[in-house]
Amino acid sequence: xxxxxxxxxxxxxxxxxxxxxxxxxxxxxxxxxxxxxxxxxxxxxxxxxxxxxxxxxxxxxxxxxxxxxxxxxxxxxxxxxxxxxxxxxxxxxxxxxxxxxxxxxxxxxxxxxxxxxxxxxxxxxxxxxxxxxxxxxxxxxxxxxxxxxxxxxxxxxxxxxxxxxxxxxxxxxxxxxxxxxxxxxxxxxxxxxxxxxxxxxxxxxxxxxxxxxxxxxxxxxxxxxxxxxxxxxxxxxxx
Amino acid sequence: xxxxxxxxxxxxxxxxxxxxxxxxxxxxxxxxxxxxxxxxxxxxxxxxxxxxxxxxxxxxxxxxxxxxxxxxxxxxxxxxxxxxxxxxxxxxxxxxxxxxxxxxxxxxxxxxxxxxxxxxxxxxxxxxxxxxxxxxxxxxxxxxxxxxxxxxxxxxxxxxxxxxxxxxxxxxxxxxxxxxxxxxxxxxxxxxxxxxxxxxxxxxxxxxxxxxxxxxxxxxxxxxxxxxxxxxxxxxxxxxxxxxxxxxxxxxxxxxxxxxxxxxxxxxxxxxxxxxxxxxxxxxxxxxxxxxxxxxxxxxxxxxxxxxxxxxxxxxxxxxxxxxxxxxxxxxxxxxxxxxxxxxxxxxxxxxxxxxxxxxxxxxxxxxxxxxxxxxxxxxxxxxxxxxxxxxxxxxxxxxxxxxxxxxxxxxxxxxxxxxxxxxxxxxxxxxxxxxxxxxxxxxxxxxxxxxxxxxxxxxxxxxxxxxxxxxxx
Numbered sequence: 272x273x274x275x276x277x278x279x280x281x282x283x284x285x286x287x288x289x290x291x292x293x294x295x296x297x298x299x300x301x302x303x304x305x306x307x308x309x310x311x312x313x314x315x316x317x318x319x320x321x322x323x324x325x326x327x328x329x330x331x332x333x334x335x336x337x338x339x340x341x342x343x344x345x346x347x348x349x350x351x352x353x354x355x356x357x358x359x360x361x362x363x364x365x366x367x368x369x370x371x372x373x374x375x376x377x378x379x380x381x382x383x384x385x386x387x388x389x390x391x392x393x394x395x396x397x398x399x400x401x402x403x404x405x406x407x408x409x410x411x412x413x414x415x416x417x418x419x420x421x422x423x424x425x426x427x428x429x430x431x432x433x434x435x436x437x438x439x440x441x442x443x444x445x446x447x448x449x450x451x452x453x454x455x456x457x458x459x460x461x462x463x464x465x466x467x468x469x470x471x472x473x474x475x476x477x478x479x480x481x482x483x484x485x486x487x488x489x490x491x492x493x494x495x496x497x498x499x500x501x502x503x504x505x506x507x508x509x510x
Numbered sequence: 511x512x513x514x515x516x517x518x519x520x521x522x523x524x525x526x527x528x529x530x531x532x533x534x535x536x537x538x539x540x541x542x543x544x545x546x547x548x549x550x551x552x553x554x555x556x557x558x559x560x561x562x563x564x565x566x567x568x569x570x571x572x573x574x575x576x577x578x579x580x581x582x583x584x585x586x587x588x589x590x591x592x593x594x595x596x597x598x599x600x601x602x603x604x605x606x607x608x609x610x611x612x613x614x615x616x617x618x619x620x621x622x623x624x625x626x627x628x629x630x631x632x633x634x635x636x637x638x639x640x641x642x643x644x645x646x647x648x649x650x651x652x653x654x655x656x657x658x659x660x661x662x663x664x665x666x667x668x669x670x671x672x673x674x675x676x677x678x679x680x681x682x683x684x685x686x687x688x689x690x691x692x693x694x695x696x697x698x699x700x701x702x703x704x705x706x707x708x709x710x711x712x713x714x715x716x717x718x719x720x721x722x723x724x725x726x727x728x729x730x731x732x733x734x735x736x737x738x739x740x741x742x743x744x745x746x747x748x749x750x751x752x753x754x755x756x757x758x759x760x761x762x763x764x765x766x767x768x769x770x771x772x773x774x775x776x777x778x779x780x781x782x783x784x785x786x787x788x789x790x791x792x793x794x795x796x797x798x799x800x801x802x803x804x805x806x807x808x809x810x811x812x813x814x815x816x817x818x819x820x821x822x823x824x825x826x827x828x829x830x831x832x833x834x835x836x837x838x839x840x841x842x843x844x845x846x847x848x849x850x851x852x853x854x855x856x857x858x859x860x861x862x863x864x865x866x867x868x869x870x871x872x873x874x875x876x877x878x879x880x881x882x883x884x885x886x887x888x889x890x891x892x893x894x895x896x897x898x899x900x901x902x903x904x905x906x907x908x909x910x911x912x913x914x915x916x917x918x919x920x921x922x923x924x925x926x927x928x929x930x931x932x933x934x935x936x937x938x939x940x941x942x943x944x945x946x947x948x949x950x951x952x953x954x955x956x957x958x959x960x961x962x963x964x965x966x967x968x969x970x971x972x973x974x975x976x977x978x979x980x981x982x983x984x
Binding site for chain 2: 438
């Protein structure tokens with residue numbers, strides 16, 4: 272496996288990094304970077320008001336997800352700032368107002384850039400892919416099943432660079448929950464190739480941009496073999 | 511600047527050594543190091559430096575490094591930190607190749623010490639000199655009769671001089687403690703580097719050197735922490751590519767990387783986990799306990815490749831058979847049945863008692879007829895279902911113990927299959943037998959757990975490399 276990126280794309284990523292005033296990039300900025308690497312990121316657009324939110328929703332098609340865009344609010348769900356499965360104009364409009372209100376209550380000083388509108392992606396098996404830059408060993412990649420598996424059981428595998436395709440495969444198979452991806456009890460086999468590609472690209476991103484300190488793609492939905500994956504939430508943290 | 515390996519060559523195989531701070535008082539480091547060099551018959555020149563003495567321990571004493579007539583490969587500096595910069599200037603003038611700095615009170619003592627340490631390293635770099643230490647207790651290359659250390663570990667009787675295990679330790683005290691015990695048990699550790707503060711040469715440099723060194727079959731490392739992770743990774747990769755086993759004990763959790771982390775990944779990838787990851791990823795055998803370090807090195811010095819993980823268990827006690835078999839299964843190995851031919855042969859050589867199976871209980875009859883034991887073992891060696899054997903001896907003692915040890919050694923010489931011995935009786939009751947096994951390089955352990963854990967290291971190492979090789983051939 273080899274990874275390259277065109278110069279204009281690389282420059283765009285560098286611009287996003289350089290222009291960020293905060294060390295924690297917003298979901299919109301993070302996902303923009305990921306999409307420049309051709310990672311499977313659903314479309315994401317910022318709406319400044321109800322009307323824009325409705326217009327974008329109609330364009331991408333219902334149902335949609337609305338989330339706050341604010342550098343200060345990183346735990347969006349905890350703040351009541353994520354509304355999913357919105358089926359029509361009325362629900363979008365109500366969700367927009369509710370999110371803005373919750374955001375102000377959660378942190379009166381937060382700078383609110385608007386609300387992101389994204390398609391309500393089909394549920395898949397939740398995984399997490401991440402990176403933490405270790406002061407001694409450099410980028411450390413992390414993979415695990417998402418949700419309770421990562422939070423409670425801490426069933427994850429780690430790797431340092433260099434990371435070839437063989438090592439990535441070992442990394443995926445190493446977690447205890449691997450059978451859940453490999454077709455457990457009649458379930459269809461999940462798209463392991465899509466996971467490999469995500470890990471490989473996150474390793475590449477970490478290597479190319481030393482300013483990036485941490486990356487969390489959590490959760491990523493993985494679908495059945497051949498059907499790919501979808502990065503549902505993403506956070507990139509700079510040094 | 512010298513390249514690191516060349517400098518380490520001068521450190522571990524010097525023709526001439528100067529001891530700055532030499533003393534007639536053997537209770538001082540500068541006295542003891544000369545006493546050890548002489549007592550262990552160092553074959554090169556020793557130049558004691560002490561302006562106050564004419565002669566030190568029978569050797570002509572020089573007042574300064576620059577007075578020495580010939581070249582100096584290695585200068586051991588056992589002096590207070592105050593006069594160190596001046597002496598380093600002398601080393602530069604004399605064009606000393608490598609210096610070993612015992613002096614403590616540097617980086618480990620705070621900012622001021624760190625500043626002095628940096629100055630000394632800079633001075634050395636400017637003059638092409640490389641440094642072992644500071645805060646080292648010295649180095650040993652037993653096979654070359656170089657004992658340039660003042661560690662009490664050098665008091666050990668009968669230190670083996672044909673070993674193939676090389677050992678790097680940042681902590682000289684811990685290193686000295688465990689190496690003396692290992693030497694006493696005839697474990698062949700030839701090179702020992704106490705690397706101290708690693709202001710210049712560091713663990714990765716020593717690993718790189720031992721990877722190239724033909725006298726090193728296994729590399730043991732006791733690591734507290736390092737700054738240059740990239741360099742360590744590269745050295746471990748070099749060892750892996752040369753298929754030379756590295757066994758490492760990683761001490762503690764350093765402050766590095768303990769800053770607040772904001773992501774999931776950050777909180778799950780702490781310092782210790784990252785070290786464990788690096789070891790596993792590069793095929794390093796991790797020593798979880800201090801005993802594991804040399805236990806596993808002994809195993810890997812015996813052989814570093816094994817066909818599979820099917821273990822034959824032979825013991826003089828049924829209970830012991832169960833202990834060994836349980837431990838094998840627990841650590842992911844198998845204790846398979848013998849082939850039908852093997853079972854038949856076992857029945858033939860042992861007609862009247864016991865059950866011809868794996869694990870095999872020879873019962874106590876071994877004491878009346880040791881041939882049964884030897885013939886039984888031969889069946890296990892010949893059986894294609896078996897890749898290695900663990901022999902657990904319990905209360906076997908005295909002359910019969912020696913006989914059994916002789917037989918095991920003879921059998922091992924004719925097979926590629928590792929034979930590990932767990933011998934539980936008090937050392938003094940079977941000393942001769944145990945010594946024979948150790949001298950012959952048969953991995954010997956005081957209990958089943960340590961024997962099986964060490965055997966598992968060979969399985970782990972072999973599996974890691976078999977998997978890598980399989981990938982290469984795809």
